Amino acid sequence: MIKKKSTIKDIANVLNISSAAVSKALHNDSRISEKTKKAVRQVAINLNYQPNHLASALRSGKSNLVGVIIPKTNSNFFSSVIENIEQVLNKEGYNIIITQSNESFKKECDSINTLLFTQVDGIIASMANETTDLEYYEKIKQKGIPLILFDRGENDLNVDYIGIDDYNSSHLIVEHLVNQGCKRIAHIGGYKRTRIFNNRIKGYVDALKKFNLPLDEELLIESNLTIEDGRAKMQQLLNLKNKPDAVYVASDYAALGAQQVLLENNIKIPQEIALVGFGNEPFTSMLTPSISSIDQHSDLIGKKAAEAFLMHAKNNDFKQSLNKIILNAELIIRDSSNKKNQ
Numbered sequence: 001m002i003k004k005k006s007t008i009k010d011i012a013n014v015l016n017i018s019s020a021a022v023s024k025a026l027h028n029d030s031r032i033s034e035k036t037k038k039a040v041r042q043v044a045i046n047l048n049y050q051p052n053h054l055a056s057a058l059r060s061g062k063s064n065l066v067g068v069i070i071p072k073t074n075s076n077f078f079s080s081v082i083e084n085i086e087q088v089l090n091k092e093g094y095n096i097i098i099t100q101s102n103e104s105f106k107k108e109c110d111s112i113n114t115l116l117f118t119q120v121d122g123i124i125a126s127m128a129n130e131t132t133d134l135e136y137y138e139k140i141k142q143k144g145i146p147l148i149l150f151d152r153g154e155n156d157l158n159v160d161y162i163g164i165d166d167y168n169s170s171h172l173i174v175e176h177l178v179n180q181g182c183k184r185i186a187h188i189g190g191y192k193r194t195r196i197f198n199n200r201i202k203g204y205v206d207a208l209k210k211f212n213l214p215l216d217e218e219l220l221i222e223s224n225l226t227i228e229d230g231r232a233k234m235q236q237l238l239n240l241k242n243k244p245d246a247v248y249v250a251s252d253y254a255a256l257g258a259q260q261v262l263l264e265n266n267i268k269i270p271q272e273i274a275l276v277g278f279g280n281e282p283f284t285s286m287l288t289p290s291i292s293s294i295d296q297h298s299d300l301i302g303k304k305a306a307e308a309f310l311m312h313a314k315n316n317d318f319k320q321s322l323n324k325i326i327l328n329a330e331l332i333i334r335d336s337s338n339k340k341n342q
Contacts, residue, residue: 006047014043026051066309067115068098069108069125071152075253076281077298078126081150084302085124092310094121103224105130112136122146122309127153129224132193146312146320150305151296152196155322160308162301162325166196169294169329170203171210173248173276176292176331178211180339182246182274186219188233188258189250197222200250200278219244223254230257238265245273246337252277252284255291259336274337289335297327 008026012019017036025032025040043049066089070078086096097120099111108128115123116139123140126149137157140147146160153161170187177185187204190197201220208215218240223229230249234257237244249255255277259269267273269289277284277293284291304325312320335341 006044006049008049010047011040011043011049014047015039063119063121064094065118065120066094066096067111067118067120067123067125068096069101069111069115069123070098071101071103071126071128073098073100075279077151077279077296080298081126081302081305084299085306088303088306088310101128103129105133109136112140116140116143116145120145121313122148124148124150124305124309125153126151127194129191129194141320146309148305148308150301152194154195155324158322159320160305160312160323160325162304162308162327163196164294164296164301164327164329166199166329167203167206169278169331170200170248171207172329172331173294174204174207174211176333177246177248177274177276177337178213180246180270180274180337182339183213184216184219184242184244185213185246185248186221186237186244187248187250188221188223188225188230188237188254190225191222197250204248216242225249225251225254227253227257227260230254230259231261232257234258234261238262238267243273246270246275247273248276250278252279252281252291252293255293256283256287259287259289259291270335270337270339274339276331276337280332284332285334292334292337293332295330295332297329300327 008019008022012022021032022040025037068082068085072078082098089096097115097118101108101111105128108131122145134154134157137147148160150162174185187201189201192198192201205215221233221236223233230253237247247258249258255275259275262269262273269275275291277291280293280295284293
C-alpha cells in the first residue's frame with residue numbers, strides 16, 4: 001500500500017488546534033508559544049510530515065531555491081563553480097537545484113520550464129553549445145526572476161555575466177608558444193556561434209597577426225571539444241602535408257584526446273608538437289607529459305555569480321542590465337608546451 005503523505009491538517013487534528021496555528025508554529029511565528037511549537041514539531045516528526053515547498057512558495061512568493069543550469073557535470077570547472085555557488089547561497093538560507101543540459105538546447109529549455117514551475121527565486125546558468133535562440137532565457141526575465149550567466153552567456157540578454165577574458169587568454173597562449181619557438185600554431189576551438197569560443201578564436205587570429213604569423217585556415221578547426229573530437233581533429237592536423245608545430249585546444253578534454261593521438265603516433269611532445277589546453281582540469285597535471293592549460297578561476301566565478309544573485313534578491317531589483325565581471329585568466333605552463341625545459 002502507498003502511504004498517504006501527512007498534512008498540516010493531520011498535525012492539527014492530533015493536537016486539536018487549527019491548521020493556521022500549526023503553520024505558524026512550523027514557521028517559528030513569534031505569536032505561537034514555545035510549548036506549542038515544540039509539540040507541533042514533535043508530532044510532525046512522528047507523522048513524518050514533509051512540507052510542500054511548492055505550495056509554500058506560491059503562498060509567500062519566495063521558495064529559497066535557486067536553479068543552476070550547467071552544460072555538464074563531469075567537469076571540474078563546473079563542479080567547482082557549483083560548489084562555490086552553494087557555499088555562498090547556503091549561508092544566506094538558499095538551497096540550489098542543479099540541472100544539466102548535456103549541451104542540448106531542448107534539455108536546457110526543459111530545465112528552465114521545470115525551474116520556473118518549481119518557483120525558484122533565481123537562475124544561474126551557463127548556456128549549452130547548441131543554444132542560439134534566447135527565447136527561454138527571455139522568459140525568465142519576463143517573469144521578474146533574476147538571471148545570472150557565467151562562462152557562457154550572451155550580451156543581448158542584458159543581465160549579469162561572470163567569466164574570464166577569453167580573448168586575452170588566446171593571446172597568452174599564442175605568445176607563450178611563440179616564445180617557445182613555435183611558428184605554425186593550430187587551434188582546435190569550439191563553435192563560433194558560442195560567444196566565448198568565438199572570442200577565443202578572435203584572440204587566436206589577432207595574436208597570430210601580432211606576432212607576424214600567417215593564418216592558415218587548415219589550422220583553425222571548430223568542434224564540440226569532446227575527447228573524441230580532440231582525437232579526430234588532431235588526426236586531421238597530422239594528415240596535413242605541412243603539420244603544425246603547436247596546437248592550442250579550447251578545452252582540456254579535447255586536449256586530452258589530442259595528446260592521446262600524438263603519443264599513439266610517437267610524436268614527441270613538446271619537441272615536435274607543443275600542446276596547450278583550456279580549463280586546468282585536475283588530470284592535466286597528472287598526465288605524462290603534463291598539459292599546459294588556462295586556469296579559469298572557477299571558485300571566484302561561482303562566488304561572484306552567487307553574490308550577483310543575492311544583490312538582486314536583497315534589493316528586490318528585477319530591472320537587470322548588462323553587468324559584466326571579467327576575470328583575468330592565468331596560463332599554467334607545464335611539460336606539454338615548455339620546450340625550453342626539455
